[in-house]
Amino acid sequence: MKYVIIGGCIAACGAVEGIRSKDAQGQIIIIDGEKRGAYTRPLISYFLSEPSKYSDVDYRSPDFFKDRAVETIKARVELIDRPGQLLNLDNGEQIEYDRLLIATGASPIMPPIPGADQDWVKSFYTIGDAETIDRDIEAAREVVVIGSGLIGMKAAEALFKRGLKVHLVEKESHILPRQLTPGAAVSVHRHLARQGLDIITGEEVAVIHPDHQIELKNGQKLSADLVIMAVGTRPNVELAVAAGLEVRQGVVLDDYLRTSDHKIYAAGDAAETLNVISGKQEVMALLPHAHREGYQAGRNMAGMDELDQGSIPMNSVKLLGWNICSAGVTGARDGELLSWYSKEQLLEIKVRENYLIGYIAINMPEVAGPLTNAISKKIPAAAGEWQEFVERGPSLATIPSAYWQVLRRLEANGSN
């Protein structure tokens, strides 16, 4: 069997591990267009905050691919020839495949703001971006970050730690709009503002003027030596579209992570996979998911017929000393909201019938693991148990007993 993987990052590493868990012999080729090997993208903000300390951003050990007999070709794929089962590369080579994995990732969105094409307006997505910004801020004093998602927040934090004056502009009414409720966002916003971040919510950038003035739609002007654009990412699906595979927002997959061509699989930020809470196929561009999907696709490429279990949106992030974990749904219309807070801690959970469907935990990671798994494994509590969990004070001891019983069964199975 000859396996070919397009893309050389997290999903590809997962796929290699998945293939090798079932097939020690088959040939594996990775076609990787990025200069750098598999590195971990969330670490680029750590690199930017302190380059000397976080210069190593590799995801796996340097010998990871060699140890698993994986050949890497540094090139870009120009075309997937499905009838011929081969790839045309931009270096003129042709590579045949028996099983193909599309792990092409995503790219940052550059919104059509007038002036966004100037060379001091940067995306913050690759280690190359971080290295460029690291050089550019030597002489910089002030920066505007557009977008307060995870990438924008981590970029703002890194630049703030480097001593720059940081303005953060978010068009939604609160920061981290996909992770936090408006209520939970208030405390995080205040924490960051107290440290000295300038956060402007409910406002959009209208024009980026060549004289380094950033004009907002309300007329306010900010000055900046550098603008970081962090308004989101979109899946890299061009190859899949050109090959005639079914694509919505990301590459559409079946329950086995196969595309509409069953010799071709997809995983990671380019793919739509099952969100077990919404029951829909969605792009969930998160590192743990990329690895898990890659691993599962790899096993199925190697002949297994294992259903993908799906996953849920989840994140854990530290911002200027505060930890924020969130998972599942946080939207206003979903379920009953129960909340608990003390001085610098906050917990919001969302309950539908006796099921947990979402949570936000600020500075209380100790309960996050069981909550994440109660959502993703759909473990029901007895009536009133989630209410009690919050009322008695959230802790591992107050997690519903039904949850621990399910885990004990898993434990027993595993020790056989």
Next chain:
Amino acid sequence: MKVISVPEYCLGCGLCEIYCAAQHDGYDGNVLKAYKRGQPTPRSGLIKFSQISWLNTCMNCDDAPCLNACISGAVKRDEDGIIYIDENRCVQCYTCVMVCPYGHAQPSSKSGRIIKCDLCRDSEGIPACVSHCPNAALKLVQGGAEQ
């Protein structure tokens, strides 16, 4: 390999936590040194509610969520199958904490670093919690947990 708790036998006395902490951070199993002069930090926490208690140990899961989800490659598995944290690579994002079904891996209240059971891999013999449990409520067994 993993340590499992038998809640039916567990008295909730907490000796497991005490000997766990003393076995780590260079206290060499010396409880007095750890608790009178040091900053003892147990790797596994005792969970207690009403009459039930158990030590929340690491299952060293076969398909370990912490290892799979780690964004920096800091969560590793050694030759014996024991999952451990490479502190030089850990950036304290707590993604491993967020995905652990047991709530086992936790930030240290002292350093903020992730700490977890390492089955006392740096010392001889069976893990300190098992050898010091007065009621045989802790057992060292083979295998990991399914996820």
